[in-house]
Amino acid sequence: MEEVNDKVTHNQCSMHINESGAQLTHEQIGPADAIPAVRQRIVREATRLFALKGYNGVSVREIVEAAGITRPTLYYYFPSKEQLFEHIIAETLGEFRSQLEQAVRSQGSLRERLIQICRVHLDFARCNADNCHLVHSVLFTNESKRVNFDLDEYFRQNMRMIADVLAEGMASGDIRSGDPWLMAMMFGGIIHMFIMAMMRDPAAVSQEGLAEIVVDNLLRGLGA
Amino acid sequence: MEEVNDKVTHNQCSMHINESGAQLTHEQIGPADAIPAVRQRIVREATRLFALKGYNGVSVREIVEAAGITRPTLYYYFPSKEQLFEHIIAETLGEFRSQLEQAVRSQGSLRERLIQICRVHLDFARCNADNCHLVHSVLFTNESKRVNFDLDEYFRQNMRMIADVLAEGMASGDIRSGDPWLMAMMFGGIIHMFIMAMMRDPAAVSQEGLAEIVVDNLLRGLGA
DNA sequence: CGCAACCTACCGAACAGTAGGTATATAAAC
DNA sequence: GTTTATATACCTACTGTTCGGTAGGTTGCG
Numbered sequence: 001m002e003e004v005n006d007k008v009t010h011n012q013c014s015m016h017i018n019e020s021g022a023q024l025t026h027e028q029i030g031p032a033d034a035i036p037a038v039r040q041r042i043v044r045e046a047t048r049l050f051a052l053k054g055y056n057g058v059s060v061r062e063i064v065e066a067a068g069i070t071r072p073t074l075y076y077y078f079p080s081k082e083q084l085f086e087h088i089i090a091e092t093l094g095e096f097r098s099q100l101e102q103a104v105r106s107q108g109s110l111r112e113r114l115i116q117i118c119r120v121h122l123d124f125a126r127c128n129a130d131n132c133h134l135v136h137s138v139l140f141t142n143e144s145k146r147v148n149f150d151l152d153e154y155f156r157q158n159m160r161m162i163a164d165v166l167a168e169g170m171a172s173g174d175i176r177s178g179d180p181w182l183m184a185m186m187f188g189g190i191i192h193m194f195i196m197a198m199m200r201d202p203a204a205v206s207q208e209g210l211a212e213i214v215v216d217n218l219l220r221g222l223g224a
Numbered sequence: 225m226e227e228v229n230d231k232v233t234h235n236q237c238s239m240h241i242n243e244s245g246a247q248l249t250h251e252q253i254g255p256a257d258a259i260p261a262v263r264q265r266i267v268r269e270a271t272r273l274f275a276l277k278g279y280n281g282v283s284v285r286e287i288v289e290a291a292g293i294t295r296p297t298l299y300y301y302f303p304s305k306e307q308l309f310e311h312i313i314a315e316t317l318g319e320f321r322s323q324l325e326q327a328v329r330s331q332g333s334l335r336e337r338l339i340q341i342c343r344v345h346l347d348f349a350r351c352n353a354d355n356c357h358l359v360h361s362v363l364f365t366n367e368s369k370r371v372n373f374d375l376d377e378y379f380r381q382n383m384r385m386i387a388d389v390l391a392e393g394m395a396s397g398d399i400r401s402g403d404p405w406l407m408a409m410m411f412g413g414i415i416h417m418f419i420m421a422m423m424r425d426p427a428a429v430s431q432e433g434l435a436e437i438v439v440d441n442l443l444r445g446l447g448a
Numbered sequence: 449c450g451c452a453a454c455c456t457a458c459c460g461a462a463c464a465g466t467a468g469g470t471a472t473a474t475a476a477a478c
Numbered sequence: 479g480t481t482t483a484t485a486t487a488c489c490t491a492c493t494g495t496t497c498g499g500t501a502g503g504t505t506g507c508g
Contacts, residue, residue, distance in 0.1 A: 221445025
């Protein structure tokens with residue numbers, strides 16, 4: 001009860017996932033819709049552990065121990081381990097989607113918008129390293145089958161949003177004509193690579209000005 | 225005995241992993257060092273299942289059932305589930321490294337060498353989809369701790385090889401001056417993105433001329 | 449040849465431990 | 479007294495692993 005929701009909240013970063021945000025379909029707790037600290041602890045520790053060892057690598061015993069509770073308490077808040085997992089995934093993806101939409105709709109030159117898109121990715125990954133790690137582990141083991149969420153469609157939509165921005169750039173003459181989808185894949189891939197590097201060693205990637213550098217290099221090209 | 229080592233061997237692709245290649249330290253079977261078909265089946269099915277469900281998602285029972293044997297037989301060929309897993313990873317990474325080294329050492333213009341590097345990645349991923357999937361699942365859950373192999377160092381070395389090629393390009397005036405490491409990250413990220421897309425839906429990525437298109441787009445840049 | 453000794457390659461059954469999940473009790477709050 | 483939130487103790491199913499055994503082949507030797 002004394003220490004509640006720190007540890008994810010980083011310093012200069014305000015886009016972390018707060019469990020108290022708009023929830024996706026789960027039984028509401030109590031008449032006043034405050035979220036119990038215990039439930040938050042469960043989500044936080046489960047996220048951390050799932051990210052570290054994958055779904056099958058973590059037992060509910062481990063989760064409840066980390067959260068300082070017992071198993072029935074976890075099952076009081078979540079119907080199953082699987083749905084706890086699903087909840088975390090859906091919450092993470094939902095939060096990121098909203099951040100990305102904001103970046104895509106941002107005003108400014110094409111370059112600035114691309115920088116904003118890049119920055120949103122990097123910031124989100126930095127502030128929600130565990131969630132980010134978790135989503136990746138879902139993507140690459142086919143535990144995707146486990147989670148009741150069309151991940152392919154989700155990422156296709158994200159790519160489509162970026163491709164649309166690039167297509168606008170072609171219309172305005174900022175981007176040379178070509179296949180917006182292919183270009184979006186390239187842009188997404190580059191961003192992704194730095195996220196991966198950050199996940200494996202946060203200190204190895206200096207966030208300072210990275211988005212600008214990446215976008216400028218991509219626009220100019222590597223050729224002399 | 226009748227059907228032995230197909231199913232990985234694709235048509236126009238000759239860079240699949242053959243279990244009969246130079247083995248890494250395990251007891252040699254028999255005086256003639258032929259590799260028993262049973263052992264190959266174990267490795268093949270284990271690779272497929274691990275790729276599909278992750279290390280912890282697959283039981284030894286599942287593997288032996290898929291391979292058409294019993295558990296003691298698996299333990300006859302491999303000392304543990306963990307070391308079977310490790311063997312597959314090490315074999316995969318070793319084989320890819322050798323392919324990549326060949327591409328890096330290839331002759332030709334800088335553009336052609338980059339295309340070759342890109343092509344090696346894409347071909348390897350296409351011909352060894354299971355192995356590729358598996359390595360990724362190791363990368364993103366921290367089952368990396370499980371495997372007795374410094375994955376960070378491995379990929380750092382791969383990136384260094386690509387960065388060196390780019391640095392040579394700077395010296396010869398083909399690449400504009402800049403940070404070779406950052407450029408290698410960008411190049412690697414783009415390649416990676418297409419590999420991911422292939423892994424999730426092999427049909428969605430047309431391999432035909434992709435390497436050329438990617439390299440040319442990267443060299444020229446997306447800007448008008 | 450006959451036969452014992454040994455080997456590789458495999459199997460059925462069982463082990464101790466842990467998995468996810470729950471029936472039931474209890475303690476406090478309304 | 480009902481509801482909310484927690485705990486103890488237990489269930490069944492499954493985990494990785496091992497034990498003891500054996501079919502079938504090869505070798506050595508008289």
